[in-house]
Amino acid sequence: MHPGHPAAELPGFGMPRSARRGSAGVLNVLLLIAAAAVVAGVGMFLFAALGSEAFLLCGILALIPLGICLLGLHWIDRWEPEPRGALVFAFLWGAGVSVAITLLLGSMVNEVLMTLLPLTPADVVATVVQAPLVEEVAKGLGVLLLVFVRRSHFDGPLDGIVYAGVIGAGFAFIENILYFSAALLEAGSIGLQLGFVFVLRGLFSPFAHVLFTAAIGLALGIAVRKPGGGRIAAGFTAGLAAAVAGHMFWNGGMALVYDDFFLFYFLMQVPLFGLAVAGVAYLRKAEQRxxxxxxxxxxxxxxxxxxxxxxxxxxxxxxxxxxxxxxxxxxxxxxxxxxxxxxxxxxxxxxxxxxxxxxxxxxxxxxxxxxxxxxxxxxxxxxxxxx
Structure with a gap:
């Protein structure tokens, strides 16, 4: 004799579960294949643009901050682990699709912004306005897609943070390859310039993109707890605004406010990171309750x-x-x-x-x-x- 079922009603109608799950599985596999193809295209483009030595060396270096980010996200995800396929797709979106969108649209958006902001220096427009706007939209679209294709698993703030964080980590991995390669090629050899960029980006601020995109995941995770497409739209808009603002503040802090990176880092970035860790710890406790x-x-x-x-x-x-x-x-x-x-x-x-x-x-x-x-x-x- 089976215990009483606490649900008010059990489904005994409609399409069989196996068929629904099968169609969803096919869609997820197709999305994985498409995202992997884009990553391969981005990889070939970088290989040709940077050269084999710079690409391979800087790719190995970029694995270090990537590993730091993924370990942190694994800690967040331990209570209710997300499906591996969904996490792989999130990484592929960050390292491939979002990078491709940024490369394709970045210059066009920058030209529009230069027209709208004629008195603003070009480097400020590109770094402080265009990059945060295009990059966060590109990454955020991946988080939004996961809301719909993985809706059985995207059911709260921590899920959103994990998926968005993995997308951010994937994007940062490719971006780090570009920054490390630029330092290497400019110096002409492995030396202090590459080491300095690696320490600043890879060790001092590996979680930057993770934190920006996590704002989108957090907002969407709160929104999906109750039904309604309007809630999802509002959550995405609010999260995107927070991500873009945070990214603008991050990129603009050194250029517009602080002359000393380490002063900016310890006065602003460290407290923000500590606040993020405290927030995640609170959400983990709430999920346990x-x-x-x-x-x-x-x-x-x-x-x-x-x-x-x-x-x-x-x-x-x-x-x-x-x-x-x-x-x-x-x-x-x-x-x-x-x-x-x-x-x-x-x-x-x-x-x-x-x-x-x-x-x-x-x-x-x-x-x-x-x-x-x-x-x-x-x-x-x-x-x-x-x-």
Whole structure:
């Protein structure tokens, strides 16, 4: 006998789930292929423009700040990991599509801005106005696309920050190759000039593009919690405005306000980064509380025990559970159980908010079925170990 289902209504109509998931899977694969093709095109363009030595050397150097960014985003994403395919697409969009858009439209937009701002120096227009505007629009379009093609997983502020951050990291990776190569080619050899640019961009400010684009992801993540296309449009507009403003401030700080980079860095950039870290930590705690609240509803309906809810809603409880399951070779099923339960809690939250009820009710049913099977495999592994 199965426990009572806490959802008000289960979908028993419409297209079968397998067909809906299959069509969505085909679309996501096609998008991945298209984005990968654009990245390949950008790579070939840079290889031809910079030369093989500069491209390869500076590409290796650019992997260091990229790794720093991805490690930070992995920490943010640990509670409810996003699908790898979606993260790969986000990176490809940042490193390929957004770069291509910037290269294609940057000069045209700059000419328009020069006409509109005739008294502003050309270098200020290009650096402080055009670059932030074009680059944030190019990156932000990728975040907006993910809202629609990954709507089952793009369900809150942290999801938006992670997807947007990966897009920003991809864009920064290519931009760093360009900046490092410019320093190398100008100096004619590896030396202080390349080292200085690497330290400033790669070590002192690797998260710059991540932070700018994260503003778009944060705003969209808040917007998608409740239904309505108007909320998404408003969220995108607000997030884009914040991203462009932050980018303008970043690029214009040295040129227009401060003469000393390190003074600007420690007085302005370090506090902003600290504020961002504090905000992410708060959102992680909020997501843990939400997990406990929603799983407690399933506990009351008989789907979970109180002990399971306690385990699933704390980081320490999850670590202990994975360690316990490793004793009988069931680390994989335990991680699957944790992942499915977290997805279930967030799906339940979407149902409570009235977002896409038909799709989310079907996903809720599927997750409950998967959880039941995963729990059975865990119990069988534990019993086999005792025997």
């Amino acid at each position: 939400l997990t406990r609240e929603r799983l407690s509803e399933y506990c009351a309906a008989g789907w979970f025990t109180p002990t399971e809810v306690q385990m699933l809603s704390t980081a320490d409880g999850r670590r202990r559970a994975v360690g316990w399951s490793a004793q009988f070779g069931a680390r994989g099923p335990m991680r699957a159980f944790i992942r499915e339960a977290t997805n279930l809690a967030l799906t339940r939250q979407q149902l409570v908010n009235g977002r896409d009820p038909r799709r989310n009710a079907a996903r809720e049913e599927r997750l409950l079925e998967e959880l039941t099977r995963t729990r059975e495999s865990l119990l069988q592994a534990a019993v086999s170990r005792r025997e």
